Amino acid sequence: MILEPSIDKLQTKINSKYTLVTLAAKRARQIQDTKMHQVETPRAATFVGLALEEILEEKLTVDPEYKMINE
Template sequence: MILEPSIDKLQSKINSKYTLVTLAARRARQIQDTNVHQLESHDSATCVGIALEEILAEKLTVDPASEGQED
């Protein structure tokens, strides 16, 4: 099973794997709760996949000053 989008593509958008996972998990919970996403179309069937696609499409971003810091 190949996961898309790839971690290499995602890390070109967000440098820290920890930040990437945290952002995707939070966004996936929001998508699950509201059933609203920021993409016109998506390939993923899961909320986590849609969140990752949003990151790749630069619909979700992280302030570089806070990247890698825990809330």
């Protein structure tokens, strides 16, 4: 079973795997709560898949100045 979009394609958009996973998880929760996404013709059957498609289509990005702060 091949997962789409591939990690290689996604890493051309967001270089860090940690950031990619964190962003996709947070966005997937938002999609689940609101039932709204930004993909015109989604291929994914899951909320995480939809979030990854948004990242691949550059509808979801990370601010390059973003820094994690431990509280």
